[in-house]
Amino acid sequence: MDQEYDYIIAGAGAAGLSLAWGMLQSPLADKNVLIVDADLTPKNDKTWCFWHAGIPPFSDVIHKRWSTVEVRTPEEHFSQRVDEYLYYGLRSIDFQQKVLQALKAHDRFDLLENAVTDITVHPSEQSAILHTPDQVFQASYIFQSCFKPSGLEEADIRYPLKQHFMGWELTANREVFDPSACVLMDFDETFTEGVAFMYLLPWDATSGLLEYTVFSDRLLRSEAYQEKIALYLHNRFGLQRTDYLVSREERGVIPMQDRPFIPWYNSRSMNIGTRGGLTKPSTGYTFIRIQDQVRNIIEGLLSEGIPHVSPPSKLRFRAYDLWLLHILHTEPREALDIFYHLFRNNAMDDIFRFLNEDSTLAEDLKIMSSVPYRPFFRAIWKSRRRLRELQLAYTPSDRFPR
Ligand SMILES: Cc1cc2nc3c(=O)[nH]c(=O)nc-3n(C[C@H](O)[C@H](O)[C@H](O)COP(=O)(O)OP(=O)(O)OC[C@H]3O[C@@H](n4cnc5c(N)ncnc54)[C@H](O)[C@@H]3O)c2cc1C
Structure with a gap:
């Protein structure tokens, strides 16, 4: 017989774990919840940044906050203090460790490391079914960030832009960064296939994360991003390749698409996170919108027993x-x-x-x-x-x- 839960969260990334955390902090903590992901080991592979007014989510594990934001063009340099919206950086490893630790300590929330192979609806339409290679689980609702929404065709997207980037986390042999200011965009006018810029998150005067970011249809070869970063470190900070150590590479591709809004995967499963279309098309920022989606889901479950769909943007x-x-x-x-x-x-x-x-x-x-x-x-x-x-x-x- 299938194992039964109240809710299943399929995919334990930013959206799945934010939802699990939100449930833990709410009266839904007394429900039986299963969280499934192919890989549950915390990893330092994403640095989620966002601006926020007031106390930011996961404030106790925020890695760094900046009150000055810079934008640079080849001719000009704008540096501004922000009063209302500070800019925050949260490392995926800190977020995952915090949430997974809390989930492990809670006896009604189960964690399962396995691939999700399918998500279907029970013939009664009263529950959803999650399939792994060797097990089947049932729940009244599944929240999924694993699969492309059913019904979403590539042809549905008119402007298939991507935000693609590669970054180096590095430590220099001397003080070169201003730790109080993050550089949101330092535009690269030599790039003509789209819009490209450097993004710098200084942790302190000698270390930080520097990413070459592009808005375009086509990804670059890995070496192209690396060459741009090395050139920037040389031109802007006078650093030779022997002047710094790269401890980690971070890369990503975020959809910037005019895709239709498809909230439901099937009649009992909701699309969450990037799969749920939460990424803001013109910026690629997603993390804060995920927190809004979590709030709506929990409010709906508590008030009507049905997760509320976050309305699409006005x-x-x-x-x-x-x-x-x-x-x-x-x-x-x-x-x-x-x-x-x-x-x-x-x-x-x-x-x-x-x-x-x-x-x-x-x-x-x-x-x-x-x-x-x-x-x-x-x-x-x-x-x-x-x-x-x-x-x-x-x-x-x-x-x-x-
Ligand atoms: C490197 C990087 C940096 C980013 N930085 C920012 C940022 O600064 N600010 C911002 O707002 N947004 C950022 N984003 C965009 C967005 O916030 C992230 O992509 C975020 O992780 C999306 O959350 P998610 O839960 O939808 O997807 P994910 O975090 O990717 O989670 C999906 C989870 O599902 C699991 N999974 C998938 N398929 C299966 C399967 N078949 N079986 C089992 N498990 C499966 C995966 O293992 C993964 O854990 C960034 C994205 C990347 C890639």
Whole structure:
């Protein structure tokens, strides 16, 4: 007979473990929950960063916080103190250790290290079934971050952009970094296939994580990212290859897509995290949006016994994302110019509020009027049908399993 749980979390990454942690902190802690992942060993392979007003999530294991944010172009250098939204860095290993330790200590939450091979619905439609190579488990709901949402075809994505990057965690033989300031974007104008920039998270004056990041369709060869990083260390800090030690490489590919919003994997399984479309298309940032999704799921389970679907972003924010994707995809030089004007003409707190989708329409208009408008007129015209398609792809009935 299948083993039964109240809920199953399939995939113990940022989304799965955030949800498990949220359940542990709520009255759902008395439910029986199974958390399954192919690999449950904590790893220092992702540095999740985000801006946040107030106390950040997982504040006790935040690795570093910055109150100054820098943006650099070949000609200019903008450095701003942030008052409302500090910028935080959380290492995946610290987050995983914290959550896994708490889960292991809780007798109603079980951890299973195994591959998930399929997620189906019970013929009664009253439960979902999780399949591993050798076992089958049932639960009233499964929250999954393992599989692409069913029904999502590549052809559904008009602008298949990716944020791809490789970074070095390094220690230099002398003090070169300003530990109080992270560098959000130091643009590389020599890159023409998309928008590329360096991203620097200094841990202290000698060590930090430096990533070469690109918004484009096509990934680069590993050596291309490495050459860019070595060149940057030389040109900006005067460091030769013998002046620093690289202790770790971090790489990633994050979708920046105008994909339709597909909340349900099947009638009893919800898509969470990146698979749930939580990544903000124009920035790639996901971690904070995952925390909002967790809140909605738990609220729904507690109030109605059905997980609440996080509504997709308001239409106007989806439109801004779509227009920027269009410009990044078709006119990357114009996109660079937009970024320059954005950072030159606005306070960082206002930009973060806008990217968080917490801004008012008046604040949006102020930001929009600070950047070149011609590329936006073209984007608005060229992507008008797409916006309508994306709007129609989500109906209020998606809030409930079909
Ligand atoms: C290197 C990197 C850095 C990032 N940095 C940031 C950042 O700074 N800020 C930000 O907001 N976002 C960032 N992101 C984007 C996003 O926040 C992360 O990708 C985040 O990890 C997404 O969480 P998730 O749970 O959806 O996916 P994941 O964290 O990838 O979790 C999915 C889990 O499912 C498991 N799994 C998958 N398939 C199976 C299967 N068949 N069987 C069993 N287990 C399976 C995997 O082992 C994994 O543990 C980053 C992404 C990467 C790759």
